[in-house]
Amino acid sequence: MAGQPAALLGLEKTSLRQQAVAALRVAITSGELAPSSPLVETELSEKLQISRGTLREAMRQLQQEGLITAGARGRLYVRHLDYKEIRDIFAVRAALEALAVRELAGLPDRTTVIAELRAALEVMDTAVLEARIEADLNFHRTMCALTGNDTLVHSWISLEGxxxxxxxxxxxxxxxxxxxVGRHSAIVDAIETGDADEAARAIQTHMDWAASNLVA
Known part of the structure; x- marks a missing residue:
């Protein structure tokens, strides 16, 4: 369908709600649906070629994820982040990832962990623009996943949007x-030496710098 936004094209009939969630999530996080823009059920259900009931279920999930917010009379909008919210997001990330690096630094054998993290860094080092952002998110997601702590991973993923x-x-x-890559390498270096405190400090330094950069 010419002229339609890529993320909002019609969906297959299997798992329509989850497909709608995924399509809307991409549209929101990519800026295709701009912050503070109203979410009009008739328009979105037509673009996605799903029922309004299925769309409402999808939007409820995205509201729980913090990507959608309710305004006056219950009307839904794309969430708009302010400076405080961005700093809050990075503060929570720092706490979660500090836990991750402490657990990884405490492993008796860190060989596989370090190899996987350095491989993720190599991808980040060679990637550009959008691919570099995806590589960065993959590094941090992988770092959490390598702990084997499912609650930690779930908590991090819930923040990804x-x-x-x-x-x-x-x-x-x-x-x-x-x-x-240098700041990320410092995190991996600290994990490799088994210095949990230094690894946590490296995470905190990185998150503080990143949050300040985004709201500067």
């Missing part, structure tokens, strides 16, 4: 500045 929105808030050029 908000993390992407904070990147969109600042714009691509400034956001890419957060993907500095």
């Amino acid at each position: 908000s993390i992407r929105m904070s990147i969109m808030f600042a714009g691509l050029d400034r956001a890419v500045g957060n993907m500095d």
Whole structure:
């Protein structure tokens, strides 16, 4: 369908609600649906070629994820992040990832962990623009996943939509500045030496710098 936004094209008939969730999530976090824009059920259900009931279920899930917010009379809008919310997101990220690196630094054998993290860094180092952002998110997601702590991973993933929105808030050029391989390497180096305190400090330093860069 010519002229339609890519993320909002018609869906297959299997798992329509989850497909709608995924399509809307991409549209929101990419900026295709701009912050503060109203979500009109008739328009979205037509674009996605789903019923309004299925659309409402999808939007309820995205509201729980913090990507959609309710305004006057219950009307739904794309969430707009302010400076405080961005700093709050990065503060929670720092706490979660500090826990992750402490657990990884405490492993008796860190060989596989370090190999996977350095491989993720290599991808980040060679990627550009949008691909670099995806590589950065993959590094942090992988770091949490390697702990084997499912609750930690679930908590981090629940923030991912908000993390992407904070990147969109600042714009691509400034956001890419957060993907500095040197600061990420310092985190991996500390894990490799088994210094949990230094690894946690490296995470905190990185998150403080990243949040400040996005709201500067």
